[in-house]
Amino acid sequence: MQSCTDADGKPWSCGICATRELRNCIRGREVTCEEKALDRYKRMLAICELPDGSDINAWMVR
Numbered sequence: 712m713q714s715c716t717d718a719d720g721k722p723w724s725c726g727i728c729a730t731r732e733l734r735n736c737i738r739g740r741e742v743t744c745e746e747k748a749l750d751r752y753k754r755m756l757a758i759c760e761l762p763d764g765s766d767i768n769a770w771m772v773r
Contacts, residue, residue, distance in 0.1 A: 729771075736770060737761065 713726030744759040759767040 733767075733771065736767070742767065 715725035
């Protein structure tokens with residue numbers, strides 16, 4: 712479980728929050744991902760979209 716600190720240095724469960732927000736964004740819709748490359752650890756890097764063309768990667772960064 713990922714933990715972060717807020718501006719006051721207090722810990723909060725940012726991983727749980729991020730997971731909840733992503734689930735709310737997807738809301739059970741189908742997600743399609745297109746593999747683009749592998750990183751230096753050989754993990755797949757992909758662009759993922761919702762059926763309406765929304766870029767999930769960009770949404771997560773925002």
